[in-house]
Each structure stands twice: as structure tokens, then as C-alpha cells.
Amino acid sequence: MVPRTEQVRTGRRGPALVHDCPRARPTQGVWYVPRVVTDSFLAPRSRPKRSYIRPPTPIQFPESAEMPETGQHLELRTALYLLVRDFVGPRGAVGSEQFVYWDPSDPRQCLAPDLIVRIGAAPGPFPTWKTWERGAPHLAVEVVSPSDASEAEWRKKFGYYRKSGIDEIARFEPDNSARPLRLWDRIDGDLAERSLEGEHALLCDTLGAYWYVQSDAALGRVLRLSQDAPGEKLVLSASERERAAAERIAELEAELRRR
Numbered sequence: 328m329v330p331r332t333e334q335v336r337t338g339r340r341g342p343a344l345v346h347d348c349p350r351a352r353p354t355q356g357v358w359y360v361p362r363v364v365t366d367s368f369l370a371p372r373s374r375p376k377r378s379y380i381r382p383p384t385p386i387q388f389p390e391s392a393e394m395p396e397t398g399q400h401l402e403l404r405t406a407l408y409l410l411v412r413d414f415v416g417p418r419g420a421v422g423s424e425q426f427v428y429w430d431p432s433d434p435r436q437c438l439a440p441d442l443i444v445r446i447g448a449a450p451g452p453f454p455t456w457k458t459w460e461r462g463a464p465h466l467a468v469e470v471v472s473p474s475d476a477s478e479a480e481w482r483k484k485f486g487y488y489r490k491s492g493i494d495e496i497a498r499f500e501p502d503n504s505a506r507p508l509r510l511w512d513r514i515d516g517d518l519a520e521r522s523l524e525g526e527h528a529l530l531c532d533t534l535g536a537y538w539y540v541q542s543d544a545a546l547g548r549v550l551r552l553s554q555d556a557p558g559e560k561l562v563l564s565a566s567e568r569e570r571a572a573a574e575r576i577a578e579l580e581a582e583l584r585r586r
Contacts, residue, residue, distance in 0.1 A: 338348040388426070388434045388455055398544060400472045403501060404441045407468065407550055410564045413440060414534065414552060419465075420448035424457060427467070429458045429491050437495035438487050454514055463492030464535035470550070471500040489518055495533050499540075507540050508550070529556055538563055 396404075408423040415421050422443045430436040443464040444458060456464065467488070477480075481498070488496055488511075496511040496518065510521040512532070521528055529538045532553070539551045539558035554560035563571065 380432055386432065386434060387439075388428055388457065399501075399549035400470060402546055403499075405548060406546075406564070407470065408442055409550060410562065411444060411534070413565050414536070415444060415446070415450070415560055417450055419444055419446035420450050421463075422453060425453060425456055427456045427464065427491060427493075428459070429463065431457070436487070436490065438467070438484070438491060440464075441470040441495075441550065442466070446533060457543050458492055463494070465493070466495045466497070466531065467491075467493045468497045468499065468550070471498060471502075473502065475500070476500060487519070495531065497531070497538060497550075501546075501550075505561045507548050508538060510538070517576050526556060 396447050404423060408421065412421040420443075423441060424439050425443070426437045426439050427443060428434060428437045444466040445462060445464045448461060458464075469484075476486075492513075494513045498509045498511075499503065500507050500509075508523070508529075510523070510529075511518045512521060513519075523529065530536075531538055534552065536552040536554060537556050537558070539553040540560065541551045541561075543549045551558070552562035554562065
């Protein structure tokens with residue numbers, strides 16, 4: 328999505344308002360040790376009683392703004408959010424289209440990614456994400472729609488991502504047959520785009536699973552997770568697991584009837 332001065336948590340486009348626990352990982356090859364921000368570090372500190380020259384003026388950070396979203400974008404975003412939320416489970420916080428704020432003095436500095444994940448954070452719904460309170464998300468995903476597909480729009484938004492502190496970014500453009508997926512990692516403060524060639528090119532470090540672009544009869548290209556790089560071991564959604572279990576039960580019942 329394009330950064331806007333207004334945005335919808337569950338909706339879509341709008342004028343630009345411009346995610347702990349240590350995760351043990353191998354430190355060789357493509358792996359690295361992520362920054363660890365503990366709960367005690369983020370916890371608010373008590374302040375002694377003082378008087379001030381003028382009363383403090385609270386800064387308002389909007390939670391939503393009303394703008395439309397295409398049906399296809401809603402379906403793609405929701406499917407990805409439900410899949411990742413189920414996959415992460417109690418291991419972290421997962422959100423979709425909430426404002427992410429990184430400057431406590433300027434509510435215009437924000438983004439509303441289609442997906443955010445912070446491993447180690449408390450799961451559950453949250454109205455907005457303020458990085459000075461909860462740390463930056465480890466992962467953000469943008470699902471591109473025709474209204475924000477241009478490189479100029481992306482360069483503008485990418486500038487905000489540089490400021491946000493988010494470690495890993497995925498940009499999924501379902502209508503782009505040549506390059507539907509692009510990935511970036513934060514390295515030494517810079518967001519470096521990955522080459523998508525190589526064994527671990529599609530590995531999402533935050534989730535510990537591989538990105539996989541799959542063709543869907545109804546939606547076209549969809550972004551999935553897989554336990555392997557070729558996409559032969561897809562991470563199933565809750566509904567897919569239920570359907571597979573029902574089919575297996577039906578097979579067993581049919582086998583018993585044949586005996």
C-alpha cells in the first residue's frame with residue numbers, strides 16, 4: 328500500500344500519513360542474530376512528580392481512516408494475514424493494516440502495511456503499533472494493487488520503510504508476471520534488496536519459512552508459505568487443514584464399509 332496521511336485499518340487506500348524474546352538462529356551462511364529488545368527494556372519507567380512551565384499537550388495518533396479497498400486486494404491480504412497469524416500462533420504479534428508509528432513527535436510519520444509480525448510480542452488485537460512502545464515489527468508485507476503499483480509510489484513509501492526500523496520487507500505484486508515478489512533485509516541500517524537466486528533466497532528469516540507464489544483459480548497469484556524452497560510442503564491454512572482432515576475421515580469410513 329501507498330503511505331498516506333489517512334489510511335484504513337481494514338480498508339485500503341488514502342492520503343499518506345507519512346511489528347520479546349530472543350530467537351536462537353544459526354550464525355553462519357545466510358543466518359544472522361537479530362536485535363533483541365526485551366520487555367523490560369520497553370517497559371515504561373516511573374517518573375518523579377514535577378511541575379512544568381506549561382501543561383503537556385498529548386499528540387494524537389489516528390487508528391483508522393476511511394478509504395476503499397478492491398475486493399481482490401482484500402481477499403489476498405486477508406488470506407495472507409490468517410495464514411501467518413495461524414502459523415505464528417502464540418510466538419508473536421501479527422497485524423494487518425494497522426498504522427505503524429516510529430516518531431513519537433510526528434503522527435504523520437507512519438505506514439499501514441498489509442501484514443506486520445513481531446516475534447516475541449504478545450499476540451492479540453492492537454489498534455496501532457508504536458515502535459517506541461513495542462519495538463519495530465520484524466516483518467512487513469505490502470500487497471500491491473493497481474493504484475500503487477508504480478515505481479514512483481514505491482520509492483516514496485520505501486523512504487518511510489527506511490525510517491521505520493522494520494527488519495524484513497516483502498513486496499508482493501500479483502499482477503506482475505515477471506517479478507511478483509521482491510524482498511529486502513535491513514543490514515547495517517540499510518534496506519538491501521535480495522537477489523532471488525540461491526537456496527535461501529526466498530527464506531523469510533522472521534517466520535522461518537519460505538515465501539511461495541502460487542496460482543489460484545479465483546484470485547490469480549497468491550502469496551503462501553512453504554516449509555521448503557520449491558513449495559512442495561506448503562504451510563496449510565486452518566481451513567485447508569480442516570478440509571484435509573474431513574477428507575481423511577471420509578476415506579477411512581469408506582474403507583471400513585468395504586470390509
